Amino acid sequence: MIEARKIILICMLILLVNPFVFSEETRQNKNILILFSFVPSTPAYRVITEGIRTSLTRAYGDGFNLHMEYLETERYPKGEYPKERFELYNEKYKDIRLDLLICVGIGIIEPVKKNACGIILNLPAITIDFDLSEYGFYQELNLNDRTAVIGMKLNIMSTLNTALSLLPDVRSVYFISGISSADRMYLNVTRAIADKFDKHREYTFITDISMDDVLRMVRKLPDSSIIVIPGFNMDSKGVQYYNPESIRLISQAANAPVFSYSDMGFGDGTVGGYILSFNNIGLLAGETALKILHGTNPAEIIITEKDIYNYLFDWRELKRWGLVGSKRIPEGSMIRFEDVSFFQTYRLIITIGILFLVLQSLLILNLVRLYRKQKLFTRRLIDSENKFRDLVREDRVLRLGQLTASLSHELNQPLTAILSTAQAGLRFIESKRMDPSLMKEILENIVEDDKRTASILSSIRGMMKLEKREKERVNLNALIEEIINIYQSETMVKKINLNIKLTDQPVYIFADRIQIQQVILNFFTNATQAIENIKAIDRTVVISENVNNDFVTVSVRDYGQGFEESLKDKIFQPFISSKKEGLGIGLAISSAIIDDHQGKIWAENMPGGGAMFSFSLKII
C-alpha cells in the first residue's frame, strides 16, 4: 500500500512538472516509448536516441513525444525484474495513447516479455539489440508478433581484418576489455571466434584489470602491436567508464594504435576501420518507426544490415601512426577530423590577400618610380627654365647695350649742339660782335636742342616701363574700348573720324594690359601724325579686330601717305623714323612688347593708300 501511495505521488509530481502530457494537442501527437536496458545517458544510447529523433523530426517536426524509461537489467539478474515497474508504466501511460515501443539494449526483450503486461506488451515494437546468433549466442529479439528487429551483427572479423590490412606488419594484437556485462559480451564473442584469427600474429586477451594497470601496460607494448578494445565500461575495481572515456585514456597512453568494433570511441582515440555506427542504427530505427507509425506491419519490415557499418577513419590517428594517405585505406572510406591547415581553409582569401599585397607593392614601387622620375623632370625643368631666364637676361643685356649705344649717340647730338651753340654765343659776346638777332637765334637753337634731349629722355622712360610686369587674362575688347576712350578726345580735336570694328564676342588674351594699350596707342599716334603731316583728305583711322583660329589680330589703319617701302623691314628697329619729329622709338617698343607676348607685329602699305599697323596674339 505504501508502494501504491508512492506511485500516486510520483504521478502527481509528473502532472505538476509536465502539464502538456494531457493537453489536447498531445492527442494528435505520436507517442513513442523507448525502453533502455541501461541509463539512457550511456553514449551509445544517446547516439541512437539522437538518430531516432532526427528521423522523426524530419517527418513530424515537433509532432511527437519520446518517452524514455530504463530497466537497469545490469542491477537485476535475469527474470527477477520487478513487475511493479511495468505496472507503474501502465499506470503512468494509461492516459497517453502510446503508438510505438522501442526496446534498446543487450538482452532487453527477455525481461520485458517476462514482466510487462497490459498495453506495453501489445504495442507495435522495434527491438534494437545484437544479433549474435552467428557466434552461438541466442536471445529473444521479438517482443510480440508486431516486432521489427534491428539485430546488430558484430562483424568482428571484418573489423579486425580492416585494421590488420591497414597495418600488415602488426605482430601482436591486444584485446583489452572491461568487466561490465556488455564488456563481457563483446569479449566473449571475440573469444568465440579467436580460433579463426590469422595465425601469424599473437593475440592477447586482457580483462579484469584496473584502468591504472591498463594505462601502465599500454605505454610499453612491444613494437608492431595494436590494441583492440571490444568494450571497456568498468574496470576490475568496479569504476565505471563509458567506452569513449576509457578509449580516450588508453589511446592517449598507448604506444600502439587503438581499434574498436563500433563508433563508440571514434573521435576519442580509435583509428576507425570497418565499424558499427550507432548513429546509423538510430537513423535506421527512426525510419523503421516512421514506417510503423504510417501503418506498415512491423513484422513485414526488412532491415538491411549493411547500412549500419561504415568504413570510417580518424585523420588525427592516421596521422599519429603515419597512415595519412595510405593506399591500404579502403576506397570510399570516410575520413573525419581532418586537420585542415589554415592555408587550406582560407586558400581563396589568402590568395586574394597575397595578390592584393603584391599588386599594392607593385603600385607603391611604381609610385616611387614615378615620384623619382617626376623629381628628375622637375629638376630638369628648373634647370632649363633657369637657362632660359639666363638667355632672356643676356638678350636683355645685349639689347640694353645696343640701346645704350644708340641712346648715347642720340643724346650726344643735341648735347654737342647745345654746347657748341652756347660756346659760340659766349665768343660772340667776348668779341663784342653779338647782336640781338644773333643772340635770339643762338638761344632758340639751345631751347630746341634741349627739348629734343628731353623728348629722348622721356622715350627712354617709356622704354624702361617695359621691364617687369605681370601678365594676366585680359579682355581684349574691353582693353581696346578703354584706349578708344582715351584717344577719342584727340580725335575730336584733330577732326579725325574713328572707325571701330570689334568682334561681338569678347576675346581673351594673356597679356600685360598696360603694354598692349601702349602698343595700340602708339599705332593711333602714328596714324594721327600720318594724317596731320600729309594733310590727308580722308581723315579716317580704322581700328579692327579679327579672329582667325587661335589668334586675334588688331589693326590700325590710316589713309595717309604710308611709309617708305625701303623702311618696311627696319620700321620696328629703334631710331628708324620716317617722321621729321620723333625718335622712331615707339614702334621699336611696340615690337618689343609684342615679342614679349609671343605675338607678331607688322606694317604694310595699303593699296587704297595709307599704312596699316597690326599685331596678332594667341587667344586663351
Place this chain on the structure above:
Amino acid sequence: MNKASCIVYIVDDDPSVRRSLSLLLMSDGYQVASIGSAEELLELELEDYTGEGCIILDIFMDGKSGLELQEEINQKFNRLPIIYISGQGDIPMSVQAMKKGAVNFLEKPVNDLELLNAVEEAIVISRREHTEQQETEKVKKLLNSLTAREYEIYCLLITGMLNKQIAGKLNITEHTVKLHRGKITEKLGVKSVAELVKLAQKINL
C-alpha cells in the same frame, strides 16, 4: 693769319649739330660751309676756294660715311686736312682715320677750344701745304721755261759735275756749257749752284 680767307667745311647729317658748329666757327671768324652729307660735299662746286681751310667730318652719317669717301675727298680737296668728329669715337676707327690722313679726331660733345685749336692747326697745315704747292708750281714753271739742252745741263749741274766734265759728256765745248749755264741761272733767277740744287730739291728731282 687771315681767318676769313679760310673755309671750314662742316659735314654732319644732324642739322642742329651742323648749325651749332657753324656758329662756333663763325664766332671765331672763319668762313663756314655747312653740308648735310659726304656725298653733298663731293658734289660741291668750288668757286671761291682759296686752298686754305679744313673739313670737319662726322663719321656716322646717313648714307656713305666720311671714312668711306675719304680718298675721293682727298682728291677733290687736294689733301685738305680733315678733322673727324664722332659721337661714338673708338680707337680702331680713329687709327684708321689718321692712317688715311686725317689730322685730328674729336669726340662729341666737342669743347670749343679743342675744336678751334684743331681747326687752326689744320689750317696752318693747309696753308703750309698750299704755299709749298705754290712754290713747287713756280719752280716747275721756271724749269719748264728751260730748253731741252738747258734742262739737260741743269740736271747734270745739280749732280755737282764741273763745266769741263759736262762738256766732255755732252761732246760740246766747255764754252758752250758756260753759255747755257748763264742762261739757266738767268732764267731761274739764281746765282750759285747751291741755289740750283735747292730748287731741284723743292720739286723732288
